[in-house]
Amino acid sequence: MSPKKMLISKNGDILGKAVLADSNIIIASLDSNHPDFSKAEDLLTEVQDLHLKIVLTDLILSEVSTFLLHNSLFEELYALFDLIEENQLEIIPFENGKLSQAKEIIKERSNGKISFCDYYSMILIKSSNRYYKKAILSLDEHFKGSRLFIDVK
Amino acid sequence: MTNETVIKAQIYLPKAIYELLKERSKATGSSIALQIRQALAESIKEETASNPLLKFSRKFAKKRSKSFRKNIDEVVYNDTYVP
Numbered sequence: 001m002s003p004k005k006m007l008i009s010k011n012g013d014i015l016g017k018a019v020l021a022d023s024n025i026i027i028a029s030l031d032s033n034h035p036d037f038s039k040a041e042d043l044l045t046e047v048q049d050l051h052l053k054i055v056l057t058d059l060i061l062s063e064v065s066t067f068l069l070h071n072s073l074f075e076e077l078y079a080l081f082d083l084i085e086e087n088q089l090e091i092i093p094f095e096n097g098k099l100s101q102a103k104e105i106i107k108e109r110s111n112g113k114i115s116f117c118d119y120y121s122m123i124l125i126k127s128s129n130r131y132y133k134k135a136i137l138s139l140d141e142h143f144k145g146s147r148l149f150i151d152v153k
Numbered sequence: 154m155t156n157e158t159v160i161k162a163q164i165y166l167p168k169a170i171y172e173l174l175k176e177r178s179k180a181t182g183s184s185i186a187l188q189i190r191q192a193l194a195e196s197i198k199e200e201t202a203s204n205p206l207l208k209f210s211r212k213f214a215k216k217r218s219k220s221f222r223k224n225i226d227e228v229v230y231n232d233t234y235v236p
Contacts, residue, residue: 007174014198015197015198015202017220021206023225023229024224024225025206026206026209027212027221027225028208029206029209029210030214030215030217030221031214031215031216031217031222032214032215032216032217033216033217033220033221033222034217034221034222035222037214040210041207041210041214042164044204044205044206044210047204047207048202048203048204048207051197051198051201052201052204053201054198054205054206061162062223063225063229066228066229067225067228067229070207070228071220071221075213076213079209079212079213080209082224083205083208083209088205089205089206113220115226115229115230125166140228
């Protein structure tokens with residue numbers, strides 16, 4: 001275990017569990033000038049130290065890819081694609097069956113500021129025991145309200 | 154066995170593997186179930202020994218311009234970006 005302060009509390013069975021990464025943590029981890037760069041690096045390191053499997057939804061992949069394209073970062077984009085093609089990074093495909101849950105959660109929480117991608121991440125981790133502590137690896141404040149956010153403080 | 158939650162599962166093994174595990178069990182005193190659990194745990198640990206996104210970050214992280222720090226939601230959902 002890294003000597004750094006534990007960012008994720010170590011409770012319950014961990015082996016075989018996955019963590020869903022949000023797009024902002026990937027983007028922050030690419031910019032050493034980013035105010036959240038160290039947090040992103042620490043969280044990604046801790047995920048590795050705990051042997052958690054990091055996964056993305058196809059919607060998050062789309063957000064990250066769009067951001068990289070917008071910044072003309074083709075090398076980074078292709079390297080991300082390579083990780084997926086080489087099965088190093090798992091992408092969770094969208095399931096139509098989760099749309100009824102989407103309606104429920106949107107009715108409950110809609111404030112015009114949460115993207116469908118974020119709603120879908122919430123639904124996904126709530127509906128499966130695969131995810132560690134039912135948490136999302138994110139820097140977004142709105143995940144705190146849903147109690148799905150991994151506290152990075 | 155540790156305090157972990159365990160689930161009873163019935164599995165089919167190829168005869169050769171079963172015989173090998175049985176022999177090892179006699180030699181080491183480890184039950185067949187324990188050997189299987191340990192092998193699976195090792196396999197999962199190996200699979201997760203390296204975080205691909207950390208590798209990605211370490212390869213590409215550098216000082217980016219201020220425009221890179223634009224919120225991703227702004228770029229993806231509110232910006233004038235046209236594909």
